[in-house]
Amino acid sequence: MKNLIVIFILLSIPAIGAGIVDKRKENFQTNKESMKNIYQAIKVNDLQQIIESSNKIELFASEMVDYFPVDSSSRGASDDIWTNFDGFKEKAQKNETAAKLLKNAAQQNKIDELNELFNQLSMTCKSCHRSFKN
Template identity: 30%
Template sequence: MLTRIAFAATAAFLLTSAAIVAPAVAQDPIKARQAGFEDLKKAMGEIKDALGKDKATAAAPVATRVAAFASTIPSLFPAGSDKGKTGAKEVIWANFPDFTAKAKDLETAATALAAASATGDKAATGKAFAALADTCKACHQRYRAD
């Protein structure tokens, strides 16, 4: 029963996320992606806090939120959105297939974290969280201006 409720909540979140992201990107993709990455930063903190409190299962819905956001990342970087106040390097648009692959890696790692944390296994959740953090670093090193 709990699994069905979690699935329904996740589905509702994903549908709502898509409905919110699309209009925001059309208006200002830079602001939309900055807001999304701020939420990602917050989510990473929430996951870290859950692990610190031995509440691995609390990370599952947060990781699902990260996966949902990750699936939208390429759409947040349309051509021409490299101008303005942004920390995005121009190389994103020059190497968009690799950038898209890194976003997919983030989605995959977040999905794996959600699965690991749903089991309540703190060690597996910690390992999956470290893998998720590594995907963030891999993208930042190449595509984010400091």
């Protein structure tokens, strides 16, 4: 019985470290899904979908840096995140602002601005990946 408990504890330890990495990956996958949904929604003028999906991206962006505590290195995350955390924060902030601008435009029915704002949002994803994703 004692041995079983020890084994159980040992098995649980890596799971604690993996938890936050798995959670952020899940959120990034949702981001990818949201971008796909927005792309489709712009074509058919589904403003509600654009609002919901860009809101999701905005929310995750606003708390993204909390998913990268110092001890949470992973294969996909560049070490530069932790040597230049201010730069990383700035990229997350730009992502949040771009998602908000797209959401606001959809809320205000500014249909002719959606494509451009979507491209700008997409560039904030890529810009961070270029600097901070392996």
